[in-house]
Amino acid sequence: MKTFVKATALLKRKLGARVVRTDAAARREASFDSSKILFSTEAVICPRTEADVGVVLVLANRFRVPVTTRGRGTTLTGGAAPVQGGWVLDMLALDKITIDEDAGMAHVQSGAKVGDLQRAAEAKGWFYPPDPSSKEYCTIGGNIACNAGGMHGGKYGVTRDFVVALRGFLPTGEYVEWGTATKKFSAGFNMRDLWIGSEGMLGVVTGAVLKLIPQPAERWTLLTSFCDEPAALRAALALFRARVQPAICEFLDRESVLCAERAMQTTIFPGQAGRPVILLELAGSKSEVREQRAGLLAWAAAHAVGHRVARTRAEAEQLWAVRRKCSGAMFELGDAKLNEDVVLPMRSYVKFAQFLGQLKRESGLHVPTFGHLADGNLHVNIMYHRADPKETRAAEQAVQRLMETVVALGGAISGEHGIGLAKTPFLRIQHSPAQIRAMQAVKHALDPRGVLNPGKMFDVFHVWKHPRMDVHLPWDHK
Ligand SMILES: Cc1cc2nc3c(=O)[nH]c(=O)nc-3n(C[C@H](O)[C@H](O)[C@H](O)COP(=O)(O)OP(=O)(O)OC[C@H]3O[C@@H](n4cnc5c(N)ncnc54)[C@H](O)[C@@H]3O)c2cc1C
Numbered sequence: 001m002k003t004f005v006k007a008t009a010l011l012k013r014k015l016g017a018r019v020v021r022t023d024a025a026a027r028r029e030a031s032f033d034s035s036k037i038l039f040s041t042e043a044v045i046c047p048r049t050e051a052d053v054g055v056v057l058v059l060a061n062r063f064r065v066p067v068t069t070r071g072r073g074t075t076l077t078g079g080a081a082p083v084q085g086g087w088v089l090d091m092l093a094l095d096k097i098t099i100d101e102d103a104g105m106a107h108v109q110s111g112a113k114v115g116d117l118q119r120a121a122e123a124k125g126w127f128y129p130p131d132p133s134s135k136e137y138c139t140i141g142g143n144i145a146c147n148a149g150g151m152h153g154g155k156y157g158v159t160r161d162f163v164v165a166l167r168g169f170l171p172t173g174e175y176v177e178w179g180t181a182t183k184k185f186s187a188g189f190n191m192r193d194l195w196i197g198s199e200g201m202l203g204v205v206t207g208a209v210l211k212l213i214p215q216p217a218e219r220w221t222l223l224t225s226f227c228d229e230p231a232a233l234r235a236a237l238a239l240f241r242a243r244v245q246p247a248i249c250e251f252l253d254r255e256s257v258l259c260a261e262r263a264m265q266t267t268i269f270p271g272q273a274g275r276p277v278i279l280l281e282l283a284g285s286k287s288e289v290r291e292q293r294a295g296l297l298a299w300a301a302a303h304a305v306g307h308r309v310a311r312t313r314a315e316a317e318q319l320w321a322v323r324r325k326c327s328g329a330m331f332e333l334g335d336a337k338l339n340e341d342v343v344l345p346m347r348s349y350v351k352f353a354q355f356l357g358q359l360k361r362e363s364g365l366h367v368p369t370f371g372h373l374a375d376g377n378l379h380v381n382i383m384y385h386r387a388d389p390k391e392t393r394a395a396e397q398a399v400q401r402l403m404e405t406v407v408a409l410g411g412a413i414s415g416e417h418g419i420g421l422a423k424t425p426f427l428r429i430q431h432s433p434a435q436i437r438a439m440q441a442v443k444h445a446l447d448p449r450g451v452l453n454p455g456k457m458f459d460v461f462h463v464w465k466h467p468r469m470d471v472h473l474p475w476d477h478k
Helices: 002-015 024-029 050-063 114-123 140-146 191-195 229-241 254-264 286-303 313-333 346-363 389-408 424-430 433-446
Strands: 043-045 067-070 087-090 097-100 105-109 163-169 175-178 204-211 218-225 248-252 277-284 306-309 336-343 369-372 377-384
Touching: 002 043, 002 050, 024 043, 050 067, 050 087, 050 163, 050 204, 097 114, 105 114, 114 140, 140 204, 163 191, 175 191, 218 286, 218 313, 229 248, 229 277, 229 286, 229 346, 248 254, 248 313, 254 313, 254 369, 277 286, 277 313, 286 306, 313 336, 313 369, 313 377, 336 389, 346 377, 346 389, 377 389, 389 424, 424 433
Parallel strands: 043 087, 067 087
Antiparallel strands: 097 105, 105 204, 163 175, 163 204, 218 277, 218 306, 248 277, 248 369, 336 377, 369 377
């Protein structure tokens, strides 16, 4: 502890008290993320220049101070929480965005918000598709570290598919650039892709070059309803088999729809309350959308029990409100939510829907589920009341069964949120000992003193046993 105090004082002398904050308010805010698991931190460092990051890491290595990099702290896994104390590196002030109109690329500092990047690109006729629901809060650095996805993932891909080059600092404090602002790069190991999805454990991203695509000229929205979940998922398979590629293909099960309908005080399809739905958007050139629209309407007539076309942008917004409302509205079913972002191969969709039915019956819990059908990323929300020990225990068992089943069906325990602390008990379900050893060897090679985001991913952490903050965050219930 004494060493931390000495290191912090030295860092303050080098970077100044405006950059190195030790006041209680700053330290409290940085001691938890959206998982709300509470820790403590010695200092919060808010770099004003990218070079400041190198200074922090060099000192951290010298004094062995743990450093946790933080974007906006919207991660739900505990990945940005300072589990071993030390310093929190708050990247929000590094938020510059420049659009290279000719190249169709964005040059972005890691603290820039995703929503701001999308608007800057749109103003120049370009489109940055990765769109996590948290995009008005979360940062590009956080998205790169978690390989964030969103509703557009099925057609356009996730963050990884848009990263051209990265720059930043190794855990040792050495400056590195992975790639150049060019469309091709085959010179040496692809360290850029190793950093993407590494959850802030292999380096600190300070800047990125991101690919943009032209804004789609036309968008068209369709809402379809089905008699039950297996029917909806079977219909989705028929859609993909017919080679129709919607830009968005969102599924909401019966419980999710009921929550949204109650929150909106309306029934989506009159007389059909609580039917599972698939909400689709086509996007592209006018002719592309026209062609796919015919295919989509034929599919809806054959498979859905109801469908509604949005005739105007305002009508489309009304239909999307159903999807936007459902996640927050679920809190009527419990005051705590385990939002598990699992991924299933399409061939397992129907079996998985049957498993969820069984899980609900056996656990006695509400498990509303929605997600991105075009890339298999389903959000399974296990709802419970935190003060009820029986429900809490049932939720703990349900999440274990969920992870085991997902892997048995050939899927992944996380598609976009990452491991952080919350999913550490399940890493061994997904990966063999040899695979985990290989990952640990990479971590040790790049971070020999183990200073950067220690205690995550590999050390098993039991979320249930740890105190949580009772606090309302601006993005809660979104
Ligand atoms: C309401 C809500 C909706 C969400 N919806 C989605 C969704 O649709 N899709 C999705 O993918 N996620 C979603 N998330 C999860 C979360 O928003 C994403 O994981 C996001 O990428 C985190 O960004 P952040 O800036 O908040 O990063 P933080 O939460 O601060 O950090 C996340 C991880 O990234 C690391 N990190 C942050 N910045 C850097 C950097 N510059 N260099 C290296 N490592 C860094 C941290 O150490 C940590 O491990 C949602 C969360 C909430 C609360």
